[in-house]
Amino acid sequence: MSLRFKPISESTKANPDEITLKKQTIDLGNLSEVVYIPKFLTLDDSWKFFDYLNKEIPWTRPTIRVFGRSCLQPRDTCYVASEGLPKLIYSGYEPHAYSWDDFPLLKDILEAVHKALPGSKFNSLLLNRYKGGNDYVGWHADDEKLYGSTPEIASISFGCEREFLLKKKLSKSSQERRTDDEPVSKRLKKNNYAHQHSFTLKHGSMLVMRGYTQRDWIHSVPKRAKAEGTRINLTFRYVL
Numbered sequence: 001m002s003l004r005f006k007p008i009s010e011s012t013k014a015n016p017d018e019i020t021l022k023k024q025t026i027d028l029g030n031l032s033e034v035v036y037i038p039k040f041l042t043l044d045d046s047w048k049f050f051d052y053l054n055k056e057i058p059w060t061r062p063t064i065r066v067f068g069r070s071c072l073q074p075r076d077t078c079y080v081a082s083e084g085l086p087k088l089i090y091s092g093y094e095p096h097a098y099s100w101d102d103f104p105l106l107k108d109i110l111e112a113v114h115k116a117l118p119g120s121k122f123n124s125l126l127l128n129r130y131k132g133g134n135d136y137v138g139w140h141a142d143d144e145k146l147y148g149s150t151p152e153i154a155s156i157s158f159g160c161e162r163e164f165l166l167k168k169k170l171s172k173s174s175q176e177r178r179t180d181d182e183p184v185s186k187r188l189k190k191n192n193y194a195h196q197h198s199f200t201l202k203h204g205s206m207l208v209m210r211g212y213t214q215r216d217w218i219h220s221v222p223k224r225a226k227a228e229g230t231r232i233n234l235t236f237r238y239v240l
């Protein structure tokens with residue numbers, strides 16, 4: 001199967017020089033790829049968006065189900081989607097889908113994302129707000145069926161910088177592969193950490209996951225005792 005990655009446009013109005021100069025592309029292997037653009041939006045625009053989103057979005061902190069247990073989601077959330085799409089359900093929770101028309105600035109950000117990623121299309125947006133270092137998102141993949149087998153996810157961050165981690169799922173074959181005579185526990189640990197990437201997601205940055213990243217990798221934003229400020233993250237997705 002051939003799978004082509006679309007280029008990041010150099011003509012976007014978002015922050016064209018910075019996009020061209022500072023774009024990092026990380027080939028994760030097996031047709032998975034991450035692109036990171038630290039200064040996707042200008043500082044001025046980024047603060048304007050942060051203040052607007054912090055104030056105007058109807059944030060909620062829902063009860064979700066994880067491993068059969070109910071718990072408070074460790075961050076605030078909101079969901080925006082185009083009309084007529086199948087419902088999103090994750091961790092037993094079905095967020096209300098707000099309309100793009102309710103939040104004009106979100107349409108501006110969506111437009112900047114579409115310009116930067118020609119050929120890509122997004123019709124839904126999951127927003128997260130981390131109100132300090134105790135808020136987090138645990139290890140997961142965004143592999144819900146409604147996104148298809150190779151979803152592209154464009155993630156924009158505002159406010160407090162936080163660490164975003166990616167690690168390879170432990171596949172059966174990697175667990176079974178014997179490279180030496182070490183005990184299984186040691187081999188697994190080695191495999192766990194051999195394929196890990198870390199990004200400090202800056203205010204106004206964009207990170208794109210594409211290809212088979214959701215099938216083969218998991219990601220998280222762990223707790224950070226020293227992170228005191230609020231962080232807002234937008235993940236643009238395409239629902240089939």
Ligand SMILES: O=C(O)CCC(=O)C(=O)O
Pocket residue numbers: 126128137142155164201219221233235
């Ligand atoms: O906050 C982030 O950077 C990631 C959020 C995330 O992984 C998600 O909403 O699925």
Ligand SMILES: [Fe+2]
Pocket residue numbers: 140141142219
């Ligand atoms: Fe995610």
